[in-house]
Amino acid sequence: MYQKHPGAGPLTVTVFVFPGVRLLDVTGPIEVFASANDWGGEYRVQVASEDGADVVTAAGTRLAADLSVDDVHETCDVLVIPGGPEWETLVKDDALLDAVRGLSGRARCTASVCTGAFLLAAAGLLDGRRAATHWRQTRELGLRYPSVRVEPDAIFVRDGKMMTSAGVTAGIDLSLALVEEHYGAEVARAVAKDMVVFMQRPGGQSQFSARCRVPNPRQETLRELLDSVAENPGANHSVTAMARRAGVSVRHITRLFYEEVGTSPGRYVEQVRLEAAQAMLETGDDPMVVVARHTGFGSPESLRRAFVRHLGVTPAAFRASFRTTGLGAGDRTSAADPS
Known part of the structure; x- marks a missing residue:
């Protein structure tokens, strides 16, 4: 006692x-x-x-x-x-x-x-x-x-x-x-x-939230941009690049994001990339450098910083925690010490 x-x-x-x-x-x-x-x-x-x-x-x-x-x-x-x-x-x-x-x-x-x-x-x-x-x-x-x-x-x-x-x-x-x-x-x-x-x-x-649900904005220009981010999170989605693709000013794109998405372009893109990285870590064995490149973070260090900032865990810890309960593992993997 x-x-x-x-x-x-x-x-x-x-x-x-x-x-x-x-x-x-x-x-x-x-x-x-x-x-x-x-x-x-x-x-x-x-x-x-x-x-x-x-x-x-x-x-x-x-x-x-x-x-x-x-x-x-x-x-x-x-x-x-x-x-x-x-x-x-x-x-x-x-x-x-x-x-x-x-x-x-x-x-x-x-x-x-x-x-x-x-x-x-x-x-x-x-x-x-x-x-x-x-x-x-x-x-x-x-x-x-x-x-x-x-x-x-x-x-x-x-x-x-x-x-x-x-x-x-x-x-x-x-x-x-x-x-x-x-x-x-x-x-x-x-x-x-x-x-x-x-x-x-x-x-x-x-870390338990759903994957990004793409909103359905009133502006077709913004809707197409959101679709492109979701379809290819690893592409160049800087606010300048998005404004150029849409044929409007950076200021206009920024205003649309705040009005219809409720956040800045940069934060929205990072959230989509983060959730894409979560999906890769949950279902695959790709090295961190591949995950970072495919989801637009560029480097494992940038990926790690984003995970720690938003989820409070590293990508490696996320992969270990959410891919499997360990049931049936051939090496009889033990649960982590909860202390």
Whole structure:
């Protein structure tokens, strides 16, 4: 057993569940806190639903609730608000949002997992705060709730008593951070090793984003340029070259990009090249010099800098992490030490 932080005693974790909740959003954090109890932590975990009844998750699994929201009388140390695929419906459920507000008001820390951030935002609990959510929904969270400062690449974010995490398994990262805060790094490290996960995973969640989806701009000139970048990312796509191909000024091309793509020509081209390089690294064995040349970065060093700047990992680490789980490898490759 490891020494607890001075003054740390039994802590109560309340997990709020509802019909259609994502199963791993619930069980991931619970497993972290339960495992911590084997290594020096003292957590009491309880599951609450609106009326105390069991709920059926999005996976079709039935979850039992320990108590109803009205029966949660004591202040809890951590409130976990999971997400669900039908979050667009959930944010319109006034009774559900009232339950979230009431529980959060009795919690020292409120933590959401994945699209649970939408429930907190709809309840007004993230106004003026920084927040994270699943990478697919970061833009939507910012559009729906402009008072929330969305951090699209964060695995989890803490702002005051509110914590929000990225998609699904990021709830494990968030929970490990809380274990470290409550009982120290040694306990959190022991839990990470026990669960065979990173105590702090490399990179942000940009590395999980979809390939560039080419927008459909109103201007045909810009549409043709975007198509040419996507079709051949290794070609010369400097703003001067693109302006020359389009027969317009550099200033005009730059303005079109900002108006219809929302970013500069250079940044857009680099993003397309980055995603092309990701695809090559995921599916092929080409040397880095070939990947860099084919995707327009020119050199392995330029490729490496772009990966570290945007994804927080090197190209080699990306290839190793995302090409295979290692299952069935002839050399019995071991998983990386998660510590």
